């Protein structure tokens with residue numbers, strides 16, 4: 001079939017080579033952005049008198065018809081038209097005749113494809129920001145119900161000090177808040193119009209780039225036409241922000257997987273987010289959390305691919321850049337899906353407050369309390385640490401915990417200890433008294449919750 005660019009060619013490629021070079025199988029996801037970009041371009045061509053008003057309007061009508069068909073899923077793409085841009089241009093000419101061939105005046109596929117991707121990511125990054133906010137709301141919801149639920153806090157995955165479960169969940173809230181800020185900040189660099197940069201050097205036609213940018217809702221235009229068509233930093237930045245965002249999700253996924261194991265039993269996932277085993281009837285697997293942990297692999301991979309594609313590329317457009325799309329689409333779909341699942345999973349999980357509390361009563365995570373207690377009585381902290389360490393060893397040998405010791409046993413270790421030690425050692429009191437700013441003390445967690453709620 002004759003190509004739209006076929007003038008200087010005497011042979012058409014074999015079909016398998018054509019298929020290898022084509023991007024229509026995936027860049028059809030940009031159909032609406034491509035039409036939107038063309039509409040702005042052709043309105044600009046009419047306004048500047050490069051086309052007559054009548055020509056501009058005929059083309060706009062044709063594009064709107066294609067838009068309707070696209071929305072109804074009625075467009076049929078062909079590999080021999082290579083990509084979404086040539087497919088649509090061909091369809092436009094079929095729809096309204098040779099005047100359709102005037103759409104491409106003063107434009108190239110190079111600024112066209114860049115415009116499409118800026119439009120696409122601008123929308124999708126906002127969608128991702130909204131999903132992050134939903135997940136934050138789910139965390140706040142659970143945190144609010146669990147301000148006074150205590151569980152062991154860990155370092156090195158060893159029980160360290162008791163904490164409020166609400167506090168633990170809110171740690172993820174703040175990670176997500178930083179992710180959201182990074183996505184928001186990146187919008188500045190997505191929200192720029194490359195349209196009118198043409199192939200690389202601008203155009204001889206008296207176009208108005210600011211006008212088409214304004215029609216498309218872009219805040220500014222690229223200052224340099226060569227940069228405009230070769231810049232993919234905004235995609236790298238999107239992929240990098242996504243990689244960090246999903247890293248945070250994998251940390252929570254890992255905790256959810258641990259917590260829902262028999263060994264921890266701190267939570268039970270809603271059935272919707274778990275699956276059974278084909279052979280072991282008792283199983284309830286935290287599949288969705290595992291899957292998201294695994295999906296981080298493709299998101300990291302997409303970032304590395306994009307960096308590798310760009311590395312060493314000379315100015316300006318190179319066909320290598322066609323490889324920028326699949327990783328971007330895949331990352332958008334992965335992030336939206338993962339965030340959505342996570343919001344539901346957090347919201348619907350059952351928190352086993354009794355098991356968590358039982359856990360803090362069955363460990364030495366109150367040992368710091370005793371050391372602080374002695375330090376408050378004037379014993380140098382280093383000595384207090386030693387005294388309590390010995391008491392812990394004593395308990396381990398006796399197979400009991402600190403709260404099981406008699407006052408005589410305490411006094412034997414240190415005569416400064418008196419009856420009030422028992423309330424000091426209570427895990428709930430240990431949490432309550434950690435009232436330093438940003439600490440896990442219940443009052444602090446409540447203050448933190450108020451701050452968090454302002455951000456959702």
Ligand code: ARG
Pocket residue numbers: 023027083084109110113317319321322323
């Ligand atoms: N399908 C191409 C891409 O995705 C569109 C731009 C093609 N430009 C060109 N000069 N061949 O990158």
